[in-house]
Amino acid sequence: MDFIRNFPFFSIIICMFSGIITSVLSGKKARNLCIGAVSIVTILSACVLFYTMQTNVSFIYMMGHFPAPWGNEIRAGILEGVLATVFSLILLLSLVSAYHRTEEDIEATKLNLFYLLIDLLLSSLLAIIYTNDLFTAYVFVEINTIAACGLIMIRQKGRTFGAALRYMVMSLIGSGLFLIGLSLLYTLTGHLLMSPAKEAMAKIIATDSYHMPVLIVLVLMSIGLAIKSGLYPFHSWMPDAYSYSTASASAVLSGLVSKAYIILLIKIIYRVVGIDFIVTSKMMNVLFVFGLVGMIMGSLNAILEKDIRRMIAYSSVAQIGYIYMGIGLGVEQGYVAAVYHILHHAATKALLFISVVGLSNVSGGSKLFPDLRGAGYRHRSAGVAFAVGSFSMVGLPTLSGFISKYLFATAAMSASPKKVFLTLVVLAVSTILNAIYFIHTVVTIYTPAEEEKPEFERHHWREKPWVAFSLLLFIALNFALGVFSQPIVDLITRGLQMFG
Amino acid sequence: MGSNLLVNYESVTAVILFGIGFTNLLLQKNLIKKIIGLNIMDTAVYLLLATQGYIEGRMAPIIVNGNTDPSLYINPVPSGLVLTGIVVSVSVSALMLALTIRLYKRYHTLNLDEILRHIQKEGH
Numbered sequence: 027m028d029f030i031r032n033f034p035f036f037s038i039i040i041c042m043f044s045g046i047i048t049s050v051l052s053g054k055k056a057r058n059l060c061i062g063a064v065s066i067v068t069i070l071s072a073c074v075l076f077y078t079m080q081t082n083v084s085f086i087y088m089m090g091h092f093p094a095p096w097g098n099e100i101r102a103g104i105l106e107g108v109l110a111t112v113f114s115l116i117l118l119l120s121l122v123s124a125y126h127r128t129e130e131d132i133e134a135t136k137l138n139l140f141y142l143l144i145d146l147l148l149s150s151l152l153a154i155i156y157t158n159d160l161f162t163a164y165v166f167v168e169i170n171t172i173a174a175c176g177l178i179m180i181r182q183k184g185r186t187f188g189a190a191l192r193y194m195v196m197s198l199i200g201s202g203l204f205l206i207g208l209s210l211l212y213t214l215t216g217h218l219l220m221s222p223a224k225e226a227m228a229k230i231i232a233t234d235s236y237h238m239p240v241l242i243v244l245v246l247m248s249i250g251l252a253i254k255s256g257l258y259p260f261h262s263w264m265p266d267a268y269s270y271s272t273a274s275a276s277a278v279l280s281g282l283v284s285k286a287y288i289i290l291l292i293k294i295i296y297r298v299v300g301i302d303f304i305v306t307s308k309m310m311n312v313l314f315v316f317g318l319v320g321m322i323m324g325s326l327n328a329i330l331e332k333d334i335r336r337m338i339a340y341s342s343v344a345q346i347g348y349i350y351m352g353i354g355l356g357v358e359q360g361y362v363a364a365v366y367h368i369l370h371h372a373a374t375k376a377l378l379f380i381s382v383v384g385l386s387n388v389s390g391g392s393k394l395f396p397d398l399r400g401a402g403y404r405h406r407s408a409g410v411a412f413a414v415g416s417f418s419m420v421g422l423p424t425l426s427g428f429i430s431k432y433l434f435a436t437a438a439m440s441a442s443p444k445k446v447f448l449t450l451v452v453l454a455v456s457t458i459l460n461a462i463y464f465i466h467t468v469v470t471i472y473t474p475a476e477e478e479k480p481e482f483e484r485h486h487w488r489e490k491p492w493v494a495f496s497l498l499l500f501i502a503l504n505f506a507l508g509v510f511s512q513p514i515v516d517l518i519t520r521g522l523q524m525f526g
Numbered sequence: 527m528g529s530n531l532l533v534n535y536e537s538v539t540a541v542i543l544f545g546i547g548f549t550n551l552l553l554q555k556n557l558i559k560k561i562i563g564l565n566i567m568d569t570a571v572y573l574l575l576a577t578q579g580y581i582e583g584r585m586a587p588i589i590v591n592g593n594t595d596p597s598l599y600i601n602p603v604p605s606g607l608v609l610t611g612i613v614v615s616v617s618v619s620a621l622m623l624a625l626t627i628r629l630y631k632r633y634h635t636l637n638l639d640e641i642l643r644h645i646q647k648e649g650h
Contacts, residue, residue, distance in 0.1 A: 188645040213578045
């Protein structure tokens with residue numbers, strides 16, 4: 027059983043090697059290799075999850091056998107296991123369920139590069155989830171940014187270059203701030219490994235000798251990561267980046283990439299700075315307020331959109347706001363709710379982006395609402411998938427969105443009185459706004475079209491059984507997150523306890 | 527408070543450079559100048575790291591004459607970080623430059639505003 031301790035490292039290195047091999051393969055072979063590698067990583071991550079559930083402590087894997095405080099470490103616990111498993115599963119489903127679209131969107135000679143970038147992306151996501159070293163986290167954050175930028179601009183049509191440029195500039199600003207915060211943190215604590223850094227940090231905080239520098243480090247790191255994950259005022263790159271890249275890429279970008287930075291922020295809060303200092307500093311209130319504003323503004327922008335994919339992209343802005351609101355509450359349950367919301371949003375948003383492809387394919391490739399009328403009848407599996415995703419976003423019971431809203435509301439109860447009021451009001455308003463645009467869209471795709479246009483096609487699921495099957499799995503994942511919410515929330519709570 | 531500024535003049539320089547690079551990256555309209563800003567910003571961080579690792583009057587951490595007393599040597603970790611950081615910033619700059627070439631070939635300008643205007647006109 028102890029052999030499983032190697033699995034986090036194996037899963038990172040498998041992705042990297044399959045990426046290297048992919049670069050010399052043809053498109054189809056590259057796809058099969060990439061899907062194979064991601065499947066293996068999913069299984070390995072599930073093994074890590076079960077192993078840590080049984081031992082109930084997180085384990086440390088020394089890279090290169092240098093002990094702390096000098097060596098580089100991987101650390102895996104229940105939370106890391108859950109995140110790695112769900113992320114690689116969602117990546118796998120997004121790849122399989124839109125592979126035909128990927129092949130249409132990308133030139134045949136560049137197809138293997140797409141899968142190379144996917145491999146690189148997954149390895150950097152896993153490394154950010156597992157690493158226990160601050161500088162390693164920074165390096166993989168940059169690798170993640172490069173891979174994500176490549177995924178945006180590999181579809182060389184429409185506005186993707188502009189979107190990639192905006193994404194790159196915002197990301198670089200974010201990582202610059204993060205890097206200087208990291209350097210200052212290193213000069214304060216003298217450690218790059220998170221656990222020794224926390225001990226040094228506890229001493230600094232206890233003596234109160236460097237109050238201002240610690241605060242500045244915290245501000246720089248939180249703002250840097252907030253910019254990279256697209257918190258409200260820094261969201262300008264999101265709609266373009268998510269709506270013009272190919273479907274698998276948008277699903278992965280909005281579902282997983284922006285979440286990796288939030289996980290890193292939670293990791294720094296828990297493992298380096300310590301949650302007590304965070305609560306007493308006012309930093310979390312800033313994130314809380316930006317989160318609230320993002321929840322409302324993202325939804326308002328989404329209501330105004332006429333393009334279905336841009337609407338979903340703006341909805342991502344709102345959902346990132348939810349997560350930062352949970353972090354900003356400054357209570358343990360807030361973090362549980364935030365992590366649950368990360369899982370919920372990853373599953374649901376990927377489902378929405380993938381199902382929209384099916385809907386727009388049968389409507390002559392249009393993404394505008396008037397053309398999408400009746401698309402739910404023309405492509406039944408995508409229609410059902412979109413409806414389930416929308417209901418989950420709105421928060422219908424038995425779906426994951428309901429549970430995450432419930433968790434946020436209960437978490438707010440143990441926060442300070444002002445925050446309780448604000449959270450509940452904004453949560454209610456945001457739910458109504460969500461309902462307005464998502465229900466409207468579902469009604470649109472199920473309103474029969476007034477006239478049959480020649481570009482309309484009918485799609486039967488038997489034409490592409492793999493796509494229908496993976497959409498079904500996506501729907502099942504959404505229901506599973508909603509129905510088995512109690513065990514999952516217990517896992518997250520236990521994971522967060524051993525996270526620090 | 528101001529007295530520390532002179533003692534830590536390297537760090538002060540680094541922070542000023544960081545500010546220059548950051549504002550350039552954020553506000554410049556010209557893409558090449560944006561990338562130069564990015565490089566200034568990254569270099570400022572490396573200056574900060576390198577100066578924090580250096581201790582005056584000590585040697586490079588290479589053992590000479592079997593002398594392993596750590597108080598003789600400077601801290602080698604920040605230098606390692608600087609090297610890694612340079613590699614990261616080189617690859618990011620290369621990507622940005624490649625993107626700039628692509629945009630220039632398509633829109634024949636380096637001005638970000640004009641590029642965005644073209645893209646806006648192009649539609650979907």
